[in-house]
Amino acid sequence: MRFAPHTDDDVREMLARIGQGSLDDLFDSIPPAVRLERPLDIPGGLSEMEVLADLAALSARDRSVDELVCFAGGGAYDHYVPSVVWALAGRSEFQTSYTPYQPELSQGVLQALFEFQSMVCELTALEVSNASLYDGATALVEAVNLSRQGPRTRVLVADTVDPRFVQTLAAYGRGAGYEPELFPGAQGQAVAPSVGDDVACVILQHPNVFGILEPARSIFGAAHDGGARAVQIFDPLSLGVLAPPGQLGADVAVAEGQPLGNHLNFGGPYLGLIAARMDDVRRMPGRIVGETVDVDGRTGYVLTLQAREQHIRREKANSNICTNQTLMALAATVYLSWLGPRGLEEVGELCVARSHYAATRLTGIPGVQLAYPDAPFFKEFALRLPRSAAGVRDALLDRGILAGVPLPWAGSDVLLVAVTERRTRGEIDAFAEALAWSLKEGSS
Amino acid sequence: MRFAPHTDDDVREMLARIGQGSLDDLFDSIPPAVRLERPLDIPGGLSEMEVLADLAALSARDRSVDELVCFAGGGAYDHYVPSVVWALAGRSEFQTSYTPYQPELSQGVLQALFEFQSMVCELTALEVSNASLYDGATALVEAVNLSRQGPRTRVLVADTVDPRFVQTLAAYGRGAGYEPELFPGAQGQAVAPSVGDDVACVILQHPNVFGILEPARSIFGAAHDGGARAVQIFDPLSLGVLAPPGQLGADVAVAEGQPLGNHLNFGGPYLGLIAARMDDVRRMPGRIVGETVDVDGRTGYVLTLQAREQHIRREKANSNICTNQTLMALAATVYLSWLGPRGLEEVGELCVARSHYAATRLTGIPGVQLAYPDAPFFKEFALRLPRSAAGVRDALLDRGILAGVPLPWAGSDVLLVAVTERRTRGEIDAFAEALAWSLKEGSS
């Protein structure tokens, strides 16, 4: 199947008009030596019907969370995506447009992004946000780039931060010239590090990689005492219940925005959220939309502060991001408008209630305990199992349950269990029974 | 979940404005004796998440043609629906609008319907069509109402017409005052009936209920010799290959439009196609769109000839149709534009080729023959099996194959098999193997 509309006559007439003898002539400037003289070794030229059938067959070989009851989290969550979100974000005028370089033709996307920035600020109790970043992990990278100034180059990271974030920092750090330094915690919670005058930022995830609530105020206090920036990795869906980063003392807050109306998509497309204080506005990465007026005094929206960006600053730019995750930000905007303040609170309360119910049911099983019994958590908790977490997880697949995410680095017996508002009491009970059964199986 | 936006304050203020004390007061005109003093016995007030989960569970209990390889036809077919069809027909401006009573706000639907009418005329080689009817069977009812005039009241129907059509005629006929009269055929094909001056129309299905091509010209000739209208039930997807009704001599042509870009939907929503000669335009049922100009001379579209319709003619109207199947007609319009003349031909040729391949493969199995060996067919054929057709059909379900539609009225051993462009050679071979296997099973 092809989309170029040209008929043979079209091609002939167009070539005639431009005085070329053949299509090949158009490629004369390619040196013969580098021309490809054979067809590409790619099957197809298939019909839509065939390629979709092929993809449907591949999809059918996956066991999606429509089939498996999903207790997996660890940074991506099976939250409910209301129909309205993609019915609107999927409108083709949004979906098939490019970055709004011509604002008069792009007020739809621009206004939606202005609303997105506003909502992120409302969520975080911070002052400025942007039009989205790639995802949570790369948003943290940008927060670090924003924080590292002059002599302050070191990057301290609580060891209760998700290793995927730390690995991503490490990769980008090799180019930027830093190595993330982990500071030790205790009992699954961070403990305030000592912060010298060479430290750029202190990074805390709250709720952390175990789902546990951190003593954020004290950690951020330590950062500030040392003159460093406090950077929080947050869960956007927790902020109807939990105190927002801005009030905990975070200077920069970043998050994986997937829980806001975006599908699991095997890891992407998601979106990175970032918010900071107004003093940092000129160090913010990425697109920023601003409100202004047109020649008739009518309110409108434009990309602003572009002097920050790579296409102007070039080798002096703080960030190279160009294409971002605008459509996902648009989905998040619709989702947050659908939620409203009350809905945000309710979804958070449901996560808290059902995850705690699940923790109680599961730890009621002999040999199963919380990895950190006394720590408060939001929607995720780490279990210590009498057997290999991966083994148990695999066994429960046959019962139609995706039991969670093993955390081998924390112990081969540690399983991270996430419970969103979608998990019913019945599903949680079934999980508990299946777990009890599989542990018995194993031991007998 | 509810959609009324009113807050309690809204309600209070609105009641105050209209000088009512309570919402109940608004219902004072309902006599107390007939008021419902208890809540309706309907569960719910559920969230979207819950109702969709409930429906997904119900859906999961069906074995759809995504799971079963579909050889079922008999009036509804598993033709391919290109993505573009519902991406466009599903645009909310189309989907959430009402019948275009205000043409200036409805040029989108009106122009699309004008294009639909035009394409139906092109397909059928007839002169006038309309904005769609409910489905194929009710379209036939309308064709009969259109045909019955003065002393010509009788309705002759070939016995090779699908019984569902005849049953539908019979039901509506009780009100209109006729009973469809079957005239006998031979070898699965119709034979010209004698047509007296009391006959309104002669109805032929071509391809017929067995998928067989009829001697349409001779049947229609007989109808005309008797002064009756010739009515053809056609398959729109056959008309890239088969001569169109208008050229076969049909005065009125009707069809089930489902094959044109509409999903199976367990029987509906589909759409009824109707086309006739210009002399009958004022007897056409339903909405008709016409082209005209606005006060500035700009081309535009309106509902026209409304004097025919029930809202003007009331008890003198030929038809009572009001809401029709406009959105399905829009989908058919997009689909036909996607096909184009060449695509229409190709899809027809694929149906012919693959159905004949299937017939050969299946009749290669001992004891399996065509019910009407020598008759030419388009995409469907009737098999005579050594065992109960329903039994065989059920047995093959376990092999993931929906083998076809049993035709008990034609014999308990008769199975109607449809092969669309979607059925690959591999699927057909698998069907043949499964059938051979199940017949062996049965006999051993």
Add this chain to the structure above:
Amino acid sequence: MSASGGEAPTPPSTGAPVGAPVRRQGPPVQQGTIADQSRPGRRASAFPEPDVAATQLPAEHLRADPPGLPEVAERDLVVHYTRLSQMNYGVDTGVYPLGSCSMKYNPKSSEEAAALPGFRRLHPLQPDRTTQGVLEMLWRLEHALCEITGMARATLQPPAGACGELTGLLVMRAYHAERGSEKTKVVIPDAAHGTNPASVRLAGFQAVAVPSDDRGLVDVRALESIVDDEVAGLMLTNPNTLGLFERDIEEIAGIVKAVDGLVYYDGANLNAILGRCRPGDMGFDIVHINTHKTFATPHGGGGPGAGPVGVVDALVPYLPVPRVERDDATGVFHLEHDAPSSIGRMHGFHGNVGVLVRAYLYVFLHGSDGLREVSERAVLNANYLANLLQESYPLAYPDGAPMHEFVATAKRLRDQHGIRATDVAKRLIDLGYHPSTVYFPLVVEESMMVEPTETETVETLDALAAALRQVAEEAVSDPDLLRQAPVTTPVRRLDEARAARHLKLRW
């Protein structure tokens, strides 16, 4: 389309609309239809390479020359129909106060529901054991609709209200026929919707009109004088097409039943009474429902709809086949085709199942309390809006208490300023709103039938009322502004007479 096709007429400066529609971003107006873009050899479709030998059918059956379908690339197809969609006003565009149509918000989740493979990808002739899910859905919906209307059983087959009417009337006919009675007449109010008399005729009855009295209600005395043994039944919409509740319904039903007649409820206005009262409790024997009105299934610019018909016990035997039945012992569902007294088949298959799924979703999203809230808010909105408009557009029946909709009249504007209801409607378009129904019901001069529905906010109603009041003022200060309207639309007023005179019904 004329070359100037797309030129946006410069609005008369006096008429710069207060809240003119935002212009969409768009390409130059394309000229004409999709066929006008056709180029020989261009195409969008592609099919698999043949994997079996081609077959030649007998020559006499073959088509000589291909039909004149457009030859366009997929990309141009998409631009064309996207553009057409943007030339269309839907509920998602704004308030749509079309009286008698209940154009309320259509939940987006209903698209997801209808797209579930177990509904969308199910063949209507699959064996019951492979369709238990959809059959249970239909069965549950049938029983919920019966509970809502107070009926015993229902058929979900009719694809729209008018078909539901005919279905109900054929049931009526079969009932009387089986009892050997020779009834020939069905009574309908003079204000009835056109489908009512048309259906009566198609059912083989003769329609007899009963006048409305000065309350806008059925004239009970007149009804008494009309009703005789020939009367098979009465059709009524309640609240009626004037938006008023027929308070004498018990007496009315009594009169008809006294001659063995059946009482038919046209459900177009069911939205007004959900959870408040039930046709069955008012004495109705047959009820049709328009799911595309009361239960928010999208109307698709003219259809699809669904017109389920419920009946009382005595009429159940006559309902169409097939019916969805449940074996209470096993809980297994099946389609029952065998019912000796049935009127037979009203649809080729099982009706508009894809629409019924949406109705199911709507009913169970709301539940009993939610449904009652629907009628409450619908009636509140209508009364609030009527109140805001009473000065400018008096009610046709000022003493009546409107329910979910009201009928106002532009008679005064016409008599004093030569402005007709249609002029008001067209000017309202320039202010960015879809107008109300006009010229229905026919019994009211210059009628404007307004149904805001329950899903509009008070702010929207205030804004709509302000716009309508502005138009009433303009009718006095600048009537030409109304006669010229609309000027903000892709086309302005269209010549309908010409359309009917010089028929151009295809390219």
Add this chain to the structure above:
Amino acid sequence: MSASGGEAPTPPSTGAPVGAPVRRQGPPVQQGTIADQSRPGRRASAFPEPDVAATQLPAEHLRADPPGLPEVAERDLVVHYTRLSQMNYGVDTGVYPLGSCSMKYNPKSSEEAAALPGFRRLHPLQPDRTTQGVLEMLWRLEHALCEITGMARATLQPPAGACGELTGLLVMRAYHAERGSEKTKVVIPDAAHGTNPASVRLAGFQAVAVPSDDRGLVDVRALESIVDDEVAGLMLTNPNTLGLFERDIEEIAGIVKAVDGLVYYDGANLNAILGRCRPGDMGFDIVHINTHKTFATPHGGGGPGAGPVGVVDALVPYLPVPRVERDDATGVFHLEHDAPSSIGRMHGFHGNVGVLVRAYLYVFLHGSDGLREVSERAVLNANYLANLLQESYPLAYPDGAPMHEFVATAKRLRDQHGIRATDVAKRLIDLGYHPSTVYFPLVVEESMMVEPTETETVETLDALAAALRQVAEEAVSDPDLLRQAPVTTPVRRLDEARAARHLKLRW
């Protein structure tokens, strides 16, 4: 938004656009943002009734006052964002000749593909045995992209081109580091896209610019003089950002390789050479692809994209983890996390898989012949359009042979009539078209970078050219018309200086 927010400015009569955009049907302009419609207590969301006991978290962790999210009903939400969508121009609206962005038709089938539950509803941390389908899809796509670019292996992790650049440069860095060499500089053409120098910096290198010569190509002699042992590599777009093919590519690559440098291919313009030649065959070692350009994955108004990076054999060890590997014995796929020399993780999970599915669909819909046809038609369209425009908008490099896009200049209009490229762009909007890229590349004054792509018809190109020529004439006859433009859009020219001065970045 000002009260007059929606008033459609009356176009200066002289300026009545030839093919003005059709106005969309719409409600009055709503004032302001979704927050301005907020009413206390209103809401759209609903959740299940709690079926377990509520839990109180420690007080110090709780939020005191809720965030100021809008409180609106679902119906109003839908109207608001539907309206915003109609204020936006997309590929589905019309031609979108934005140079360097390959804004071609986005197949609708890619939505269906991405919505398949096995892709859309898959958790990134599920065990491999439950994700064999998606892993095979990714594996097949990786190998197809390698065949197209002539690379050995590729990572699909980078979510966009810029991230791909950095990924490639970090691979370059790791490669040199492992060989103990102390290279510090990366050479880029002065006309390079801004992400190139920015990525170079973020990779810890110093960017060194090489000038273009009067052919608009890399000045090879200048390059020779720049390149020394400190040079880690060169980044090049080919065809370059002027739309011209770097004919000296072999010599250029040779110069860099002579000092052990690596050559990086920025794939933004890959559309021009699909199936014609491959970066790998030109001597490139590292290639990034923008799937949202070359492979028609929808750009969503700014993103998402995907920026796969392919490398030659010697660089495979440095690719990010996890990687999709296939056990050839069993045919089983798994995610490999363990690769000692890997640069590590460039994305939190596996990249924009939902975008990659769409790229997969696009690649296999076309196949080898189809992909070659893409570049053929893209180059044909660009040359045809350039030809139609040469009188009015001369090419920046008249002697160069444009490939899939060309850079013209409005310099003459500026010098003679004070009309700038931006004025041309804004006037083109009033004629209903999306303008080309303007002011990039920076090396060309008043540059207009035009990329029609292969999916536009010759009729569309003719019409676009006619409109652009009309604008050039108007620049002489009625320059004010251009300076006033646009007048047909929801807003007219916006005050960007003010936006940057008085920062209003949130409500």
